[in-house]
């Protein structure tokens with residue numbers, strides 16, 4: 290049984306990926322520092338899969354602890370999620386982001402080279418494209434100057450991977466996510482941000498459940514059909530499945546280059562107001578919202594060209610945005626005991 294280390298494996302996308310890995314027959318080891326996740330996510334993973342992954346609470350910025358982990362554990366591949374992801378926080382505290390997102394990658398890759406761990410999947414973002422000239426966005430679209438330190442860490446991480454793949458036996462795949470939403474159908478795991486949610490869907494569900502007074506829709510004067518920003522919302526379970534497929538591609542040595550990138554999206558753009566309306570409709574709830582000023586740094590419209598992932602990975606999304614919004618709502622109600 291192949292052993293896969295999932296860093297940040299108790300986080301939102303990490304936990305869904307840990308489930309898919311276990312269901313595909315991999316042995317999962319999780320490292321998480323619990324800075325933005327709860328230990329009881331492990332129970333959710335067990336409830337779905339029947340198997341408790343090996344877990345260690347490690348802060349990947351502590352190099353000695355990282356080295357110690359790899360001295361004690363043999364792994365065949367790594368899926369690296371652990372990182373900070375709040376755009377605004379990264380503008381206020383860039384050094385934290387450069388340390389959290391870059392030192393940690395460096396330490397992990399040092400261990401990959403040292404212990405001959407050649408298979409590495411990296412959690413990247415469509416943020417590397419900025420506001421592209423052409424939509425949908427293909428992987429060939431130029432990487433634009435980053436709009437935040439967070440975005441910059443994703444770009445630099447990808448560059449680090451290119452260099453390390455060139456200089457060693459490492460083979461890596463960067464998966465550039467569009468906007469992951471939704472929860473596992475079992476509602477045993479889902480998105481649970483600490484503090485005020487920065488992202489749209491958790492803010493919607495927390496407003497609907499009564500934790501927040503109202504949702505602010507950031508701008509209705511963009512050059513889009515209804516004036517609100519457009520994003521490509523992808524169900525987190527579809528996204529998680531793509532990680533298993535990408536990792537298997539490396540294990541099978543089917544990759545064409547040492548370093549590859551894939552967009553993970555649905556190919557469909559939805560505006561903020563369309564998401565709000567779909568949420569209300571699919572869940573029969575009324576959402577309190579108001580239009581406010583634009584949020585600084587937001588791009589107008591981004592959605593993926595998904596043909597490379599379809600042709601090369603043989604992967605495309607199976608679930609709809611409505612299914613994601615329905616599961617997100619069931620999850621929120623369950624977490625707040627409002628079922």
Ligand code: UD1
Pocket residue numbers: 374375376414415416440468487488489490492504505506507508518519520561584586587588
């Ligand atoms: C943001 C980052 C992206 C990062 C991701 C991770 C930017 C430009 N992009 O994605 O790089 O990978 O977070 O978390 O910051 N919205 C509202 N009201 C809200 C929240 C959001 O109207 O309360 C709108 C936003 O203006 C945007 C859309 O909803 O148009 C999606 O926002 P969000 O969920 O924060 O994701 P991104 O900004 O696309």
